[in-house]
Amino acid sequence: MSRAPLPYSPKILELFRNPKNLGRMDDADAWAVAGNPACGDMITFYLKVGEGEVVERASFESYGCAANIATSSILTEMVKGKTLREAWEISWKQVAEEVGGLPSVKFHCGVLAVGAMRRAIREYYKRRGETPSWIPKEPTFEEKQALEEEELAKRLAKRIGGGI
Amino acid sequence: MGRVEELIKAHGELEREVYLDFENSSPVPSEIVEAMLPYFNRIAYGNPTLTHKPGWEAYEAIWKSAEKIAGFIGAREPEEINFTPGETEANNLALMGAALKNRRNGRKIIVSEIEPLSVLHVCRMLENYGFITVKVPVDGEGFVDLEELKRAVDREVVLASFMSVNNEIGTIEPIKEIVEIVKDRSPEAIFHTDASDAYGRIPFHVERLGVDLATISSYKILGPRGVGALYVRSGVPLEKILEGQFGTQKLWPGVENTPLIMGFYSASEKAFANFERNVEHMRRLRDKLINGILEGVDEAILNGPRDDKRAPDNVNVSFLKCEGESLTVELSLKGVYVSSGSACTRRILQPSHVLLAIGRRFEEAHGSILMKVTRYHTDEDIDYVLRAIRESVARLRTIYGSMGG
Numbered sequence: 001m002s003r004a005p006l007p008y009s010p011k012i013l014e015l016f017r018n019p020k021n022l023g024r025m026d027d028a029d030a031w032a033v034a035g036n037p038a039c040g041d042m043i044t045f046y047l048k049v050g051e052g053e054v055v056e057r058a059s060f061e062s063y064g065c066a067a068n069i070a071t072s073s074i075l076t077e078m079v080k081g082k083t084l085r086e087a088w089e090i091s092w093k094q095v096a097e098e099v100g101g102l103p104s105v106k107f108h109c110g111v112l113a114v115g116a117m118r119r120a121i122r123e124y125y126k127r128r129g130e131t132p133s134w135i136p137k138e139p140t141f142e143e144k145q146a147l148e149e150e151e152l153a154k155r156l157a158k159r160i161g162g163g164i
Numbered sequence: 165m166g167r168v169e170e171l172i173k174a175h176g177e178l179e180r181e182v183y184l185d186f187e188n189s190s191p192v193p194s195e196i197v198e199a200m201l202p203y204f205n206r207i208a209y210g211n212p213t214l215t216h217k218p219g220w221e222a223y224e225a226i227w228k229s230a231e232k233i234a235g236f237i238g239a240r241e242p243e244e245i246n247f248t249p250g251e252t253e254a255n256n257l258a259l260m261g262a263a264l265k266n267r268r269n270g271r272k273i274i275v276s277e278i279e280p281l282s283v284l285h286v287c288r289m290l291e292n293y294g295f296i297t298v299k300v301p302v303d304g305e306g307f308v309d310l311e312e313l314k315r316a317v318d319r320e321v322v323l324a325s326f327m328s329v330n331n332e333i334g335t336i337e338p339i340k341e342i343v344e345i346v347k348d349r350s351p352e353a354i355f356h357t358d359a360s361d362a363y364g365r366i367p368f369h370v371e372r373l374g375v376d377l378a379t380i381s382s383y384k385i386l387g388p389r390g391v392g393a394l395y396v397r398s399g400v401p402l403e404k405i406l407e408g409q410f411g412t413q414k415l416w417p418g419v420e421n422t423p424l425i426m427g428f429y430s431a432s433e434k435a436f437a438n439f440e441r442n443v444e445h446m447r448r449l450r451d452k453l454i455n456g457i458l459e460g461v462d463e464a465i466l467n468g469p470r471d472d473k474r475a476p477d478n479v480n481v482s483f484l485k486c487e488g489e490s491l492t493v494e495l496s497l498k499g500v501y502v503s504s505g506s507a508c509t510r511r512i513l514q515p516s517h518v519l520l521a522i523g524r525r526f527e528e529a530h531g532s533i534l535m536k537v538t539r540y541h542t543d544e545d546i547d548y549v550l551r552a553i554r555e556s557v558a559r560l561r562t563i564y565g566s567m568g569g
Contacts (some may be wrong), residue, residue, distance in 0.1 A: 007167060007168045007171070008168075008171060008493075009170075010170040010171070010174070013170070013171055013174050013493075016490070016493065016494075017174075017497070019563060022562070022563060022565070023562075023565055024565050024566045024568075031568060032568075033567070033568045037526070037527040037530070038525070038526035038527055038530075039526070040487060040488075040489075040506055040515065040526070040527075040530035041487070042567065044565070044566075044567050044568040061563065061564060061565035061566065061567050061568065062563050062564065063485065063487055063563075063564050063567065064487050064489075064490065065487060065489040065490050065493075065506075066489065066490055066493045068487075068490075069490065069563055153526065
């Protein structure tokens, strides 16, 4: 097993120790899960949306490494005050930049966080029965990655007979 | 991305530091460092193959080390001890050397599913040269399935490699029985065991077990890194795998590292002086740690067997709803240093092959931590570790939360 060294940035360590916006949101307007415990990382992303489709609050729960926790946490900060459309545009690279850079083996943490956030946005409109034109019909790269990870986990579990 | 200075600083003033990651590296106790020091510049700093005093001194020092280590493992001759730069190199030499030299005897290599990667990956490499690897499964505690083994071995088997003690989950394998099964069905087969986690912790005697090759490692018994040895029973044919200037070591070229070999020797002596007492001390702290975790933390599972079937130093526990890499970071911030079987540093999402082989689910393997206790640890150390684990798992589980459920 190759084990890359993990030079986490001070920002990642700080968010790992004192995560912002941690925890389940009981009055969320939408929430979504990405990843799978079998993959070793999973995120739940909660959204509270106010007037003009502006994100009032976001929160998260996480099962994963320090980078997973930090990227989820920073994204809940990044979306605050943005319209859902603006939030949608945040890329995993921006998330990575915001935490002071990610080691390459941890890029998928940023991807998974964005995937969870976009799923929550889709869920928000689904609940309202709306489909804004700016949401692509096909899943975006980040959403696809989350999906692939989940499918891979299922395949691996099936192959070795471990249940999920 | 490169510097980790800030991460180190973030630890601040630690109340106590307890290092338990003896699987991956080891601090060398001062008494062993002291034993090495003269050999850097006061004595025996010459090349042991040369005809001058510092060279003869080196020759003498290496010979004495080999003689003593041979005694500790029950080898007949000091020449049967071949120093290498470590466990990885000794395993590579054993497998490649035996397979290539004896290919006329057959093409089949038998191993267990839970061998170290320095065995399994060498097997994979040998497959490119026409060898076939058969992996024998293990049960839920890591014991080799002897019935499967009997079915798998035939005259085509040229080489078998089964570790004496599993490095991750501490399973003490029935090596004598495994040797008998293999040799009964393929008398020409060469039998190798990686005994790195057995040496100095359980009785290990190459003659009584009937093994042909055995790997031992220095840092796994608190000696310095960078040195290990392969026992090769006299008369067992082995191909060299590196070429160059050969000195006193017939199977490994290059200049012998006398200070490291002396460190290995000194570490061995200290492990075997008061062997019973050392082992009893480790076993007691091991059980204190295991029981303290299982009693103090919900949803914690022990990986591997208990009591006398388990190596006296090994503790491996999985925590559900708590990912292993996060736990190693959290524990580090409290001064407790452990490793994890989590896949978190890899993109292909494969956690420890040993934990999967004993039937652990992925999420159980991801939440595992591996610790080893030594004769130097105290009850206070273990009390501190138990508190740190309880607090760390509890905090990480608040991050897991309800997970949308």
